Amino acid sequence: xxFVRPSLASGALLAVVSATAAGPAAGxxxxxxxxxxxxxxxxxxxxxxxxxxxGGNAIDAAVATSAALGVVEPFGxxxxxxxxFLVYQASTRTAFALxxxxxxxxxxxxxxxxxxxxxxxxxxxxxTTGGLSVGAPGQARCWAEAQRRWGRLSxxxxxxxxxxxxxxxxxxxxxxxxxxxxxxxRLALFPESARVFLPGGQPPAVGSRFVQPxxxxxxxxxxxxxxxxxxxxxxxxxxxxxxAPATVASPDVDLVPGRLTAAxxxxxxxxxxxxxTARYRGYTVVTFPxxxxxxxxxxxxxxxxxxxxxxxxxxxxxxxHLVGEAFRxxxxxxxxxxxxxxxxxxxxAGLAGADYxxxxxxxxxxxxxxxxxxxxxxPRPFGAAGCGTGTPTGGAVGRDGAGAAADEADAxxxxxxxxxxxxxxxxxxxxxxxxxxxxxxxxxxxxxxxxDTLSDFRTDPDLGPSxxxxxxxxxxxxxxxxxxxxxxxxxxxxALGAAGGAWxxxxxxxxxxxxxxxxxxxxxxxxxxxxxxxxxxxRLALEPALHDGxxxxxxxxxxxxxxxxxxxxxxxAAQIVGWDPAAGQxxxxxxxxxxxxxxxAAGR
Numbered sequence: 042x043x044f045v046r047p048s049l050a051s052g053a054l055l056a057v058v059s060a061t062a063a064g065p066a067a068g069x070x071x072x073x074x075x076x077x078x079x080x081x082x083x084x085x086x087x088x089x090x091x092x093x094x095x096g097g098n099a100i101d102a103a104v105a106t107s108a109a110l111g112v113v114e115p116f117g118x119x120x121x122x123x124x125x126f127l128v129y130q131a132s133t134r135t136a137f138a139l140x141x142x143x144x145x146x147x148x149x150x151x152x153x154x155x156x157x158x159x160x161x162x163x164x165x166x167x168x169t170t171g172g173l174s175v176g177a178p179g180q181a182r183c184w185a186e187a188q189r190r191w192g193r194l195s196x197x198x199x200x201x202x203x204x205x206x207x208x209x210x211x212x213x214x215x216x217x218x219x220x221x222x223x224x225x226x227r228l229a230l231f232p233e234s235a236r237v238f239l240p241g242g243q244p245p246a247v248g249s250r251f252v253q254p255x256x257x258x259x260x261x262x263x264x265x266x267x268x269x270x271x272x273x274x275x276x277x278x279x280x281x282x283x284x285a286p287a288t289v290a291s292p293d294v295d296l297v298p299g300r301l302t303a304a305x306x307x308x309x310x311x312x313x314x315x316x317x318t319a320r321y322r323g324y325t326v327v328t329f330p331x332x333x334x335x336x337x338x339x340x341x342x343x344x345x346x347x348x349x350x351x352x353x354x355x356x357x358x359x360x361x362h363l364v365g366e367a368f369r370x371x372x373x374x375x376x377x378x379x380x381x382x383x384x385x386x387x388x389x390a391g392l393a394g395a396d397y398x399x400x401x402x403x404x405x406x407x408x409x410x411x412x413x414x415x416x417x418x419x420p421r422p423f424g425a426a427g428c429g430t431g432t433p434t435g436g437a438v439g440r441d442g443a444g445a446a447a448d449e450a451d452a453x454x455x456x457x458x459x460x461x462x463x464x465x466x467x468x469x470x471x472x473x474x475x476x477x478x479x480x481x482x483x484x485x486x487x488x489x490x491x492x493d494t495l496s497d498f499r500t501d502p503d504l505g506p507s508x509x510x511x512x513x514x515x516x517x518x519x520x521x522x523x524x525x526x527x528x529x530x531x532x533x534x535x536a537l538g539a540a541g542g543a544w545x546x547x548x549x550x551x552x553x554x555x556x557x558x559x560x561x562x563x564x565x566x567x568x569x570x571x572x573x574x575x576x577x578x579x580r581l582a583l584e585p586a587l588h589d590g591x592x593x594x595x596x597x598x599x600x601x602x603x604x605x606x607x608x609x610x611x612x613x614a615a616q617i618v619g620w621d622p623a624a625g626q627x628x629x630x631x632x633x634x635x636x637x638x639x640x641x642a643a644g645r
Contacts, residue, residue, distance in 0.1 A: 075463035075644030079616035083638035085109035088202035090640035100191040102460040103468035108203035116477040117456035121491040123179035124472030127523040131465030140312040141183030142516040143176030143494040148300035154500035172299025174495040175283040185268035197264040210252035227481040234483040256488025276306035327525040334546040336392040340371040343398030350558040358597035365574035366405040377417035380508025381516040382428035390424025397423040410579030410602040455540035459618040467533040469523035520545040541613030548613040563617035563630030
């Protein structure tokens with residue numbers, strides 16, 4: 042097994058040394074060994090590669106990696122959250138999608154985020170901190186179901202590295218401490234969170250050993266007794282933590298108890314959904330349907346199909362402009378139409394289709410940007426029933442989301458991993474707690490940080506039609522978009538995705554363009570400066586390195602009519618793995634915006 046860590050230095054965006062830069066990672070072995078994992082932390086990437094080295098496949102590696110990420114990045118994902126798990130089975134050339142998004146409680150209502158005393162939407166801190174936005178978590182069922190259906194190793198084997206990391210601890214990195222410092226005020230509101238993450242009242246020191254014995258015991262319970270026992274035993278404790286009243290007074294945050302009950306948690310269902318696809322420059326792009334933002338990703342790429350990005354080259358301001366404008370159009374449709382397809386008619390086929398993109402493409406001009414909001418279109422005549430209803434599986438039964446309103450604060454949230462094995466099976470999995478450290482609540486004695494995912498619903502019911510208002514059992518819309526890009530030979534060329542709140546979908550589109558249109562290697566695609574368009578007068582937010590390092594780009598974009606903003610920090614950590622048929626080797630890249638790393642298991 043070869044293991045490559047990217048460098049990381051206080052605020053500096055340093056180049057990641059990819060696994061392929063050090064030589065071929067795993068040859069075209071087809072004996073079930075070999076493979077590659079890219080994740081946001083070296084301990085997690087190594088956990089996945091260890092499964093590959095034991096003869097496991099990409100699914101074993103992904104479950105092990107995700108479980109380890111919940112330990113070493115407890116702020117980004119874990120047993121208190123959920124995500125979107127995309128699988129490619131090479132032998133049948135078939136993709137599968139497990140939706141383990143958190144769900145609203147039975148007591149949810151369209152006005153649950155409106156203060157009954159003022160009739161105004163609760164302030165942002167109330168939406169994201171405390172029990173109000175905690176949904177029933179799906180992570181444990183996701184791991185167990187993926188392992189049962191597609192894994193080669195046992196569930197206990199896949200969870201073993203995470204249990205060890207929680208029990209024995211891991212070294213605190215500058216990024217880990219940075220996250221605790223950033224959310225210190227929120228964590229201090231909850232005695233259990235303060236006990237775990239602020240030992241002695243202080244964030245853990247860089248280089249110290251961080252142990253989580255409660256979380257280790259919880260993972261051991263899951264490994265030994267499975268997801269059914271996990272949900273049956275822990276449901277009352279999770280619900281109690283989410284619904285407990287505030288125990289620490291805060292002058293800044295009005296903590297509102299949640300509506301989650303033990304029955305809501307115990308009856309959580311996974312949904313298996315049909316992945317959606319589109320053609321782009323001769324490749325097949327496979328991504329997750331609603332309630333993820335996969336449809337918006339495909340609409341963006343379908344609009345861009347009509348422009349010669351390759352001819353413009355990777356550094357042309359017009360290329361940035363076109364990608365931004367295409368996403369701006371798609372985001373207007375996203376905000377209107379995307380939501381839980383089990384409870385609303387979401388026209389995925391229309392949104393992702395070439396015919397609808399052709400109708401919307403004239404809204405994108407290579408010469409300027411309109412100084413007005415782009416209105417949503419109507420994709421239903423081009424495919425009204427594309428998302429359909431998911432299949433339950435895996436055990437017993439004012440603003441457009443808080444993140445959309447304050448994406449700078451949320452931009453570090455969530456985590457993504459990509460895995461591929463020597464047989465060509467692949468996983469792209471984006472998991473989340475919503476805001477980093479989710480609600481800020483840790484379940485006493487269990488080490489589980491609870492999500493604040495319900496804040497991804499549209500929180501103001503009076504802002505016009507939307508498929509994303511809260512309702513009982515509903516899953517909120519997400520910016521997440523795990524993706525495969527498949528070559529003409531039916532093999533996954535790249536498995537990719539990103540973390541980072543509202544930055545996720547445009548960044549995945551930017552990565553796809555960099556890989557396909559500009560032939561960049563995964564690491565080079567990840568290292569590029571990033572930008573995020575929104576629908577407010579064509580505004581573009583640029584990462585600091587891109588904004589400060591390219592004054593010519595800033596001037597050119599302003600000349601095209603874009604108001605330009607400098608983001609407060611690097612954004613949207615991404616991970617990519619894949620197969621390079623020309624070189625005959627696996628390739629990968631990991632993001633130094635976090636503690637990203639690529640780990641590979643040598644073929645036998």
